[in-house]
Amino acid sequence: MLRVENVKKFYGHFCALDDLTMHISEGSLYGFVGPNGAGKTTAIRIMTGIIYPDEGTVTVAGMPGGYEHAESRSMIGYVPDAFGIYNNLKVSEYMEFFAACYGLDGMEARRRSENLLKYVELTDKADFYVESLSRGMKQKLALARALINDPPILIMDEPTSGLDPRTRYEFKQIVGELSDRGKTIVISSHILSDISELCTDIGIIDQGSIVMSGRLMDVMKIVTAENPIIISMARRTTQAIRFLKAEKRVRSMAIKGNDIMINFEGTAADEAQLLKRMVDEGLPVHGFSREKGSLESIFMQLTGHGEEHTVASYDASESYH
Amino acid sequence: MTRLNPIIKRDLEVRSRGFTLPIIMTAVNAVLFLIGFLGSFGVVSQMRLSWIADPHPMLGIYMTVILTEFVLILLISPIYTASSISGERETGTFDLLLTTRLTPVNIISEKMISACVSVGVIIVSCLPAMLLPLIYGGVSVQSAIGLMLLFIPEAFLVLSIGMFVSSAGHSVVRSTVLCYAAVVGLITVPVLLPVLTKPFMLEQGNRLSYLLAADPLLPVFAAVTRQVGRPGAVRQVLAMTGLVPDGAFTEHIILISVMVQLALSFALLLLAVINITPGKRSWKKYGRPQE
Numbered sequence: 001m002l003r004v005e006n007v008k009k010f011y012g013h014f015c016a017l018d019d020l021t022m023h024i025s026e027g028s029l030y031g032f033v034g035p036n037g038a039g040k041t042t043a044i045r046i047m048t049g050i051i052y053p054d055e056g057t058v059t060v061a062g063m064p065g066g067y068e069h070a071e072s073r074s075m076i077g078y079v080p081d082a083f084g085i086y087n088n089l090k091v092s093e094y095m096e097f098f099a100a101c102y103g104l105d106g107m108e109a110r111r112r113s114e115n116l117l118k119y120v121e122l123t124d125k126a127d128f129y130v131e132s133l134s135r136g137m138k139q140k141l142a143l144a145r146a147l148i149n150d151p152p153i154l155i156m157d158e159p160t161s162g163l164d165p166r167t168r169y170e171f172k173q174i175v176g177e178l179s180d181r182g183k184t185i186v187i188s189s190h191i192l193s194d195i196s197e198l199c200t201d202i203g204i205i206d207q208g209s210i211v212m213s214g215r216l217m218d219v220m221k222i223v224t225a226e227n228p229i230i231i232s233m234a235r236r237t238t239q240a241i242r243f244l245k246a247e248k249r250v251r252s253m254a255i256k257g258n259d260i261m262i263n264f265e266g267t268a269a270d271e272a273q274l275l276k277r278m279v280d281e282g283l284p285v286h287g288f289s290r291e292k293g294s295l296e297s298i299f300m301q302l303t304g305h306g307e308e309h310t311v312a313s314y315d316a317s318e319s320y321h
Numbered sequence: 322m323t324r325l326n327p328i329i330k331r332d333l334e335v336r337s338r339g340f341t342l343p344i345i346m347t348a349v350n351a352v353l354f355l356i357g358f359l360g361s362f363g364v365v366s367q368m369r370l371s372w373i374a375d376p377h378p379m380l381g382i383y384m385t386v387i388l389t390e391f392v393l394i395l396l397i398s399p400i401y402t403a404s405s406i407s408g409e410r411e412t413g414t415f416d417l418l419l420t421t422r423l424t425p426v427n428i429i430s431e432k433m434i435s436a437c438v439s440v441g442v443i444i445v446s447c448l449p450a451m452l453l454p455l456i457y458g459g460v461s462v463q464s465a466i467g468l469m470l471l472f473i474p475e476a477f478l479v480l481s482i483g484m485f486v487s488s489a490g491h492s493v494v495r496s497t498v499l500c501y502a503a504v505v506g507l508i509t510v511p512v513l514l515p516v517l518t519k520p521f522m523l524e525q526g527n528r529l530s531y532l533l534a535a536d537p538l539l540p541v542f543a544a545v546t547r548q549v550g551r552p553g554a555v556r557q558v559l560a561m562t563g564l565v566p567d568g569a570f571t572e573h574i575i576l577i578s579v580m581v582q583l584a585l586s587f588a589l590l591l592l593a594v595i596n597i598t599p600g601k602r603s604w605k606k607y608g609r610p611q612e
Binding site for chain 2: 051
């Protein structure tokens with residue numbers, strides 16, 4: 001649906017995007033994450049046609065993207081990180097203004113505006129000035145505005161930042177519904193819990209390049225597979241440590257109370273064999289599970305430029321045998 | 322029925338709600354009426370004392386009112402365009418306009434039209450104050466209205482300067498200051514440059530004096546001096562700057578000046594369109610990383 005191919009963008013000598021490639025499939029809810037200054041907003045502005053790449057191409061539903069292609073441009077609804085709100089207009093006027101900017105006018109503009117305001121629960125604020133709205137309401141209004149011409153693609157830059165938990169929840173509900181209706185949605189966010197809750201796909205950008213992308217479930221599996229196994233002992237922890245030290249597949253070990261965390265190299269069957277041998281040895285294993293992977297841990301690993309790797313492997317070096 | 326373009330509609334709606342336009346109109350009219358009333362009162366008092374009914378001093382007041390009004394219009398006009406694009410950039414709405422079906426030509430032209438309407442309303446509102454010193458005649462109402470119409474291309478030039486500066490900037494304050502600096506420069510440089518270079522160019526006449534054609538004050542000054550019976554005033558100004566007066570140039574100076582200024586205005590508007598068109602501003606990288 002949306003393809004960004006080998007895009008480069010320079011600001012003077014600073015390379016904001018370095019050979020960025022992203023493929024966003026139709027109907028997906030794509031989480032676009034990266035640290036500050038990684039190039040998220042620049043990439044989004046290039047996707048929407050607001051700025052041009054120095055190299056590379058953007059394709060929207062098979063059509064060339066970019067500013068001069070009005071057809072592809074109007075297929076994208078854009079919610080910027082700044083609200084993009086005219087304070088001196090009423091909510092309904094704001095909506096109808098953008099409807100007119102898309103060539104809609106009169107009854108059609110009013111009908112769409114009313115429907116969208118109802119959808120984001122702002123109907124009772126239609127005659128209020130935009131400046132009187134709360135931050136959350138403004139963000140909902142910005143979302144309604146982006147949908148005024150019913151675009152198949154919605155790109156949102158940090159839509160939930162600065163919102164209170166309830167508004168964030170409501171906002172996520174709306175985004176989820178839009179995704180269910182078949183819209184292709186790209187969300188850039190720092191709030192990784194939102195991304196992991198909402199998104200079907202993910203792209204992690206760092207220093208202008210995508211460092212990991214794919215289906216969120218697949219990415220999480222990879223993360224989980226690399227996580228340590230936590231073995232909780234009811235007692236006899238020392239004997240268990242001695243036993244595990246003798247195991248070739250155990251690369252490293254850390255101990256926290258009765259919990260032993262091991263970096264284990266092997267398949268799921270190997271893990272099962274290890275557990276069986278421990279039980280056969282008479283060790284009272286109380287729990288045996290692989291630590292759940294989190295988006296945060298992979299984000300830290302991939303975007304830390306080396307310094308966070310030690311943290312991500314959670315002090316394994318301290319007790320490496 | 323013709324559909325009103327969205328930016329024009331929005332700008333006019335917002336301005337009609339605000340107090341800026343009424344305050345400006347009241348202030349400008351107050352200044353002009355004050356000059357007109359005080360001047361007329363002085364002239365009438367003088368007539369009572371001398372028992373001579375001479376309309377010429379009233380024409381002097383008319384000239385003062387016209388030039389004051391014109392200077393005020395030049396000072397007011399940047400308000401309407403200097404922040405038009407930079408203001409939208411500051412609030413983040415400009416990016417949104419670019420994602421709609423509006424083209425840069427639409428954006429610039431619609432913003433210019435709405436600004437012209439506002440400035441036009443101010444100019445027209447000053448007509449009674451303008452006509453007050455003509456109570457004893459001397460200049461026909463048609464001529465006075467004709468002179469008022471001459472304000473429009475001059476205001477258009479100043480609005481275009483504002484639009485251009487605004488299209489290149491990201492800050493309202495900076496673009497407003499730059500716009501005023503440009504307007505002051507446009508008024509003063511074409512006069513000062515020939516005057517300062519005059520001693521070096523006396524023999525063949527100072528060609529730099531032709532720069533006066535770009536000065537927004539010149540056509541209004543030329544028109545009003547002709548109306549009040551001082552047609553030689555422009556020739557004197559040209560001579561002061563060192564130009565050996567050229568018959569055709571001085572005779573058609575209003576037309577030439579208006580044409581030059583309109584050409585300059587459209588050139589600035591074209592540059593403004595280029596400035597806001599993504600990918601067209603090759604001489605300066607557009608946009609900044611925002612994260």
